[in-house]
Amino acid sequence: MVKVKPTDREVIKMAGLAAALCGGPVATHYGRFDQRLGFVGCDVRELALYEQTDTRFTSLVPKQYRTYRDDRREAYVIVMECLGDMERMDTSDHARGWSRRHLEIALRDLGQLHSIWYGKEPELRRMPWIGHIPNAADMTEMSDLWLALAHHSAQEFPELVDSRHRDLLVSHIGAIGRW
Secondary structure, three states, X not given: OEEEOOOHHHHHHHHHHHHHHHOHHHHHHHHHHHHHOOOOOHHHHHHXXXXXXXXXXXXXXXXXXXXXXXXOOOEEEEEEOOOOOOOOOOOOOOHHXXXXXXXXXXXXXXXXXXXXXXXXXXXXXXXXXXOOOOOHHHHHHOHHHHHHHHHHHHHHOOOOOOHHHHHHHHHHHHOHHHO
8 A cells, every 4th residue: 555645744734634624623623723733744754654674563454565755746655455354344434243352452653653762751742743742832822723623513513522521522522731
């Protein structure tokens, strides 16, 4: 399988267009914070992740054959194993089929992936591909965006974010400075 990545500028612009379609506060606040939402460097970050050789990573992801990066041509490509017919593949929207065993395996493996950089946060922060690392002050400053998204989600997707969930989100957003 060949995965061609868009540039981070293209991702930021597309997310901005989606925010504009939401209108109102979501559109207004997205533009204020678009450089701090994790999209800067996304074009090269995934390539760097797939270039890792730690077996805790390589044992859990599709085999990577090659990455290709040409900033001048804005080309960011990953050539990897194409997976198919795997148990629970493409079922993230269908939680009913996930047994306790599936969840335990997923949590174990996610823990394994996260353990790669555990205790190495200063080294990870120095990686050129890491992008913006939000802190408490950033998250607090962006509260208007989080609130706008919570209210928009409740309005547009009431089956997913009912008033109880919206109120819980709003309460958590109000407490960001204490996290």
